[in-house]
């Protein structure tokens with residue numbers, strides 16, 4: 187039994203999801219004739235109470251399109267220093283849109299309205315014009331942390347007062363909605379654009395969407411084309427998304443529960459310095475300084491358990507829909523039975 191906890195992107199479509207995909211009615215989406223894609227876009231737009239949604243091959247492309255829609259070259263955007271758009275999108279903000287990022291020193295990937303105010307450039311010709319505030323919920327590098335909705339509302343006000351766009355990277359928004367008992371509509375009311383992923387916790391093989399208001403979204407399809415993201419019979423992929431929206435949202439609570447239990451087991455280990463607070467499906471923990479990260483990862487690998495390092499002796503575990511109860515029991519059993527030495531994991 188291979189236990190892969192490197193990411194919630196490692197899931198494979200279930201039999202039922204594959205069946206739904208096989209039965210999809212498709213057409214050429216460049217002609218906007220794929221009825222399953224159209225159905226998914228309409229459904230997601232409605233969920234968020236927004237007029238428009240567009241299907242993308244990746245969350246990166248959806249985010250990059252949003253940045254392009256909100257900015258002109260030379261502009262500046264505000265985001266957390268942990269932001270996916272800054273760290274993990276290959277420098278796309280500068281490559282695609284010619285913008286720079288003003289980084290906020292947040293807490294677990296989240297920041298305050300006051301920090302946004304401080305980060306806005308003064309209105310003088312020698313400054314880069316600030317155009318957009320971007321937040322991530324849940325915040326990936328923040329350990330799957332969830333924003334307090336009141337903090338989001340305060341930032342919305344700052345954006346309104348300063349004519350700034352407000353974009354949400356909601357790759358894992360579903361996890362936050364489940365934990366906080368919030369609704370997509372709440373988020374639709376507050377943000378100008380929102381990207382969401384189907385290929386993370388929801389278990390689809392491919393797919394993201396960008397939702398937004400009419401005025402900004404009318405150019406989104408052109409930007410997607412410029413980025414090479416137009417697809418043809420994409421309804422096979424959209425069908426997986428529709429299936430996931432019906433079946434895989436509420437169950438995220440199981441992933442969260444498992445993540446918490448893993449965190450509790452890890453916290454008892456002598457070789458671990460700290461486990462970050464666990465709110466959703468991500469567990470970030472730090473090894474003691476004298477513990478070799480590579481050796482620790484390798485020892486788990488020898489047991490067929492795969493996790494990844496994030497640098498600076500921090501490691502990440504992500505639970506997901508292909509991490510079964512049996513795998514969970516086995517992993518917890520190993521953690522409980524194990525004796526740990528400073529040179530790694532001794533089982």
Ligand SMILES: *Cc1c(COP(=O)(O)O)cnc(C)c1O
Pocket residue numbers: 243244245246247249270271322325326355357358383385386394
């Ligand atoms: C995964 C992820 C994305 C999008 O990634 P893709 O692999 O391009 O789909 C965007 N933001 C966050 C926070 C993510 O975790």
